[in-house]
Amino acid sequence: MSPKSKDLTEVIGRHPLFAGLDPTHLELVAGCASNVRFAAGQQILQEGKVANTFYLIRYGRVSVDVYSPGRGRVTIQTLHKGDVLGWSWIVEPYRWHHDARALELTRALAFEASCLRKKSDDDPAFGYALIRRFAPLIAQRLERAELQLLDVYGHVAQV
Amino acid sequence: MxxxxxxxxxxxxxxxxxxxxxxxxxxxxxxxxxxxxxxxxxxxxxxxxxxxxxxxxxxxxxxxxxxxxxxxxxxxxxxxxxxxxRLWRAEKRDDGFQVARDEAxxxxxxxxxxxxxxxxxxxxxxxxxxxxxxxxxxxxxxxxxxxxxxxxxxxxxxxxxxxxxxxxxxxxxxxxxxxxxxxxxxxxxxxxxxxxxxxxxxxxxxxxxxxxxxxxxxxxxxxxxxxxQMGRSLETEGLKELLYRNYEHPRWDQVAERCLACTNCTMVCPTCFCSSVEDVSDLDGEGAERWRTWDSCFSGEFSYIHGGNVRQTVKSRYRQWMTHKLATWYDQFGSSGCVGCGRCITWCPVAIDITEEAAAIRLDDRPSEQ
Amino acid sequence: MVPHPFRVERVQRETADTFTLTLEPAAAGIEIRYRPGQFNMLYLFGVGEVPISVSGDAASPVPLLHTVRVAGAVTRGICELGRGGTVGVRGPYGTPWPVEQAEGSDLLVIAGGIGLAPLRSVVYHLMAHREKYGRVAILYGTRSPDDLLYRSEVEQWRGRFDLDVDVTVDHAGLNWHGRVGVVTTLIQQAQFDPDNTVAMVCGPEIMMRFCVRELEDQGVDLGDIHISMERNMKCAVGFCGHCQFGPEFICKDGPVFSYQRIADLLDVREV
Known part of the structure; x- marks a missing residue:
């Protein structure tokens, strides 16, 4: 193992998403990871395209948007240092549901999904460990979407 | 004597x-x-x-x-x-208004x-x-x-x-x-x-x-x-705790099917104290009054907060009334809110009976899951 | 129990439907001394009365500051009075935020929408006694950038080195450069020691429930989480019965409660 990938393994292991992951599984994850950098304004994900990556944001700010004809780009959430960007890679048909773009210079760890999926198929225990870590993220996103949908601060009825 | x-x-x-x-x-x-x-x-x-x-x-x-x-x-x-x-009457003045409380x-x-x-x-x-x-x-x-x-x-x-x-x-x-x-x-x-x-x-x-x-x-x-000669009886032992742990009891649904939410029970009850206020003004706008009227937890708007009523169902209103009488009253004022006068039973147009309702829940005690 | 006339000195538009009124007593000798989190009943002559939290600095109770959202005939009328108009005021009523008990702890002030109004008094208090608290985070979520209350003031707070101020909105257009997302996401980012933190949460009931869940996940004790409840109120002194919430009267046992005290009731629908 190169010193560089050892560093990466350490960094990944420290992230809450992978906390407590079996060391051999952590190696598998790190083997699919690389450092990436996005300039301010750069598109990261595009709705409808194949979802073949997810990101752990190490620095910067990312917006997740939906494009609506007539309304233009509507931001549904912003993501920051420590946040996970992208879960569509783990759910068929592996296509992005949203756009994402860097709002400022953003550094992230990118994980290649086909690499992770292949390793999951080879080692279902590894796949299960990944699913267990992403399911709460998906549930959390759903919960937040509900809360936004409820428009809890919405304009009150006029009596 | x-x-x-x-x-x-x-x-x-x-x-x-x-x-x-x-x-x-x-x-x-x-x-x-x-x-x-x-x-x-x-x-x-x-x-x-x-x-x-x-x-x-x-x-x-x-x-x-x-x-x-x-x-x-x-x-x-x-x-x-x-x-x-009438609680008070107010008259407009140069510096706002002046309130005069009504005499006893x-x-x-x-x-x-x-x-x-x-x-x-x-x-x-x-x-x-x-x-x-x-x-x-x-x-x-x-x-x-x-x-x-x-x-x-x-x-x-x-x-x-x-x-x-x-x-x-x-x-x-x-x-x-x-x-x-x-x-x-x-x-x-x-x-x-x-x-x-x-x-x-x-x-x-x-x-x-x-x-x-x-x-x-x-x-x-x-x-x-x-x-x-008592026509009814009510077991009070542990009643407060019984009702507190049965907020979700199906009996509330059953009684709600009969309850007309007519408010009779609260009007005849000698302890029910809820009231509402109404502010009114004279036609020329120079005077205003505040009136207090009896109110009832059985009415929909009783629990109104911007946009809706908290207690939308009759079930929740009956539960509020009975749980208040027989349970929460102890925590609020140190005694039961019911004195056993029987008025709410007599004057209920569909003969809902607080003693019968309490007994039914006691017979089928179903603590809500925590 | 009878309202005192107060003169409207100033009406500040906060958002499209929310206004802050500056009120001075019309007669000498009237002073309403309150604690952060308490509320007054505001009376519009001949129309009606509504409970509104005080949102000023409790250390200087004159003038009184009330932030009012237009929601019905009374609030609309009050907001339309303009300078020189008269509002009836009686109070203060209800329980305050536990600012003294929170001394020595980290403090999370979490506001949703107009919920920032009753918490602004807390912010004033803790800025005046900053040395008595540990880390302080003010987390504010609202619907959109146009719905932010006290915007320039929040920006000032944000400029201080001794306060962590984070703002997020549920929806935003391109001209918003801040966070987008629900207010609970701010809790995850905030710096505090869950074993020694007092949280004061005010906003719509659903928002408070979600925040409490997040705080609990982060390890904050339910007894250290305080929320401000809202129910129909007519009298504000425990006589009219309208604001009952199980055994609690929101007007006199609340509006500020420790979450622990009312957690079970919050789980029952239509209490």
Missing amino acids: VVVAEGLDRLFEALRRREFTVVGPTVRDGAIVYDELESAADLPTGWTDEQDGGHYRLERRDDEAVFGYVVGPHSWKRYLHPPFL PRKPYAFLGVRSCELHAIAIQDRVFLEGEHVDPIYRERRENAFIVAVNCGQAGGTCFCVSMNTGPKASQGFDLALTEVLEDGRHYFVVESGSDRGAELLAELGGSEATEVELTAAEVAVKNAVG
């Missing part, structure tokens, strides 16, 4: 001499209600009432008993906590014919309006000056359960005078007990005689008869 039936006229005179407005039971619109009385002739002599769930009838008695019935649709809260009352009634009330359950109900409303951080000046004014002539029940009604609630049928506290009516061997008299100095002073003016053993025993027997 023993006072003969005619002594009631002297009681009226003595109360009038003291400038009291006498309020007591009288027959009106087919029921025994409370109203201002002129003399003992206004009392429902020779009448009784027949009560059951959703059922109330006046009947002629075969004797001349003056208090030979139980409680009707009215209670004393009509006078202490009136159903409709000029003459204090004497309540004649207050039953033991009703004394307890008054004591309960005292805790609501007088014993907290805030005091209701309107209630205090009316309450503090009221002279109370209690009557011990010599019979119980079909919906009575004061024995269960430990609130009767014999008056034990909170009266100036307490009467027990006896009709026996062709005699008609009242055994009278005083509960205060001013009661004792007034009693001395009634021309009575010292009660004999026989007379005292007769009075005791009369009250004992009432104890044996």
